[in-house]
């Protein structure tokens with residue numbers, strides 16, 4: 507292939523000193539190749555309900571096994587966003603996640619999967635149609651695929667982003683607001699977004715035990731989100747004490763190394779089989 511996607515990307519990102527370095531260009535063409543040759547993987551991280559101790563869903567997170575740990579997942583995404591590769595990458599992630607949903611359900615695990623969506627995707631004019639067509643073709647059940655968007659997704663073009671989100675939601679895809687509390691959030695967006703879930707960013711969760719300010723912010727966020735009708739997920743829960751504190755605060759769902767790290771599809775199945783047999787006690 508040519509570097510048309512790359513040229514397109516250059517139009518909307520500010521070159522820094524090493525943006526055009528040979529290493530970088532090599533990385534871009536390797537990423538394009540990896541995507542085409544199915545060398546990228548999606549690992550799955552469980553979401554656990556604090557009220558029932560049951561797994562209520564999984565989040566898909568990108569992995570590039572050949573380049574681990576040289577390039578982190580968020581760096582893969584930034585690279586893809588800057589070069590036009592994010593469009594095919596997200597479409598691949600959605601297709602792959604639907605296929606995994608189907609396999610999981612055949613194995614007795616009818617769990618939904620959350621897919622992270624880049625702000626750029628929301629501004630692709632045909633993105634909602636693409637998603638709807640994919641869902642129709644694959645006979646998916648409404649609610650199977652949740653779309654995770656960050657609160658800053660709206661900033662570049664709020665009107666068109668919101669229109670895309672409304673369409674996606676109307677097609678039966680629940681929306682989740684990721685990394686809440688990490689960026690420049692505007693409470694007026696929270697009010698408008700057609701989302702059903704809010705994920706509190708790990709930066710507010712990791713020191714919950716020691717930081718009383720974080721506890722105030724997290725408790726207030728949980729209360730506000732519940733009053734607005736959202737489910738609340740806490741990201742990055744690593745220990746029992748934090749989980750039990752979050753349960754007392756009324757948080758609905760946790761994700762984090764305490765429950766499980768992101769796992770390959772194979773290991774997810776093993777983990778689910780093992781986990782379902784042992785009633786884990788939290789709090």
Ligand code: C2E
Pocket residue numbers: 551566567568578579580583599621622623624654684685708741742743744761762763764767768
């Ligand atoms: P995110 O969507 O907020 O995902 C949560 C990140 O926290 C993941 O990092 C996950 O591995 C990590 N994590 C989960 N539990 C814990 C914990 O207990 N402790 C710690 N320290 N970390 C935990 P990861 O996989 O490196 O992904 C980073 C970010 O890259 C994601 O943040 C998301 O914004 C982006 N990303 C990953 N995969 C995709 C994708 O397929 N598409 C898009 N657009 N973005 C993706």
Ligand code: MG
Pocket residue numbers: 565622654684
């Ligand atoms: Mg996420």
Ligand code: MG
Pocket residue numbers: 684685705707741
């Ligand atoms: Mg997040």
Ligand code: MG
Pocket residue numbers: 685707708741
């Ligand atoms: Mg995060």
